Amino acid sequence: MLVPRGGDARTLAQDLARFVFRSKVKIDVSDELHVSDGEAYDDGSVRDDDGALLLGEGDASLRIGTNTGDDTWVARHIDKGFAWLPDAALGVLLPPALSMERLGAVAFDKGCFPGQEIAARLHFLGGHKRHLRAARADVGAALEEGQALRIGGKEVGIVLMRANIRISPTTLVVLDDTMSQVETLDIDDARLHLVSTFAE
Known part of the structure; x- marks a missing residue:
């Protein structure tokens, strides 16, 4: 599955x-299924719960089934760097921009997949210029999933996910490495405070 x-x-x-x-x-x-939080199960475990699929994540599980639920799982995935992609990010980000090697989802030194040789060359020569970051936006920031982040008209990244269940909204973004040493970004529509990065 x-x-x-x-x-x-x-x-x-x-x-x-x-x-x-x-x-x-x-x-x-x-048919269309819904994602919600489930009980805590071992990381990587898979369970069937009355027709719903439970994917263990250690501190919780991702429940995939016909019933709708709250979206508290979104904030958890942002904190862990488990990216879900909006339509605007499809087909435009390479694996390192999503920290896929850290998740064991891609390997650059073995295997064969379309574009693997080029992706590996970029990886080992340091050619990737965008990486995943978690950030907190100021209250009232008008950020949308798939929104391009711009500073002075220049695009420096994209919003992948956002969770508004906290006082300070949490956001998962991909940013240019030129922004990697900055703690606060004043972008066109909001102020972002970078709180973590995800090691390769």
């Missing part, structure tokens, strides 16, 4: 079907 972290599941299924050769594999897309 594959849980897309952004994009359209049917389009993804069509793209994956192009890579099925000489195998009896059928790719189906489920």
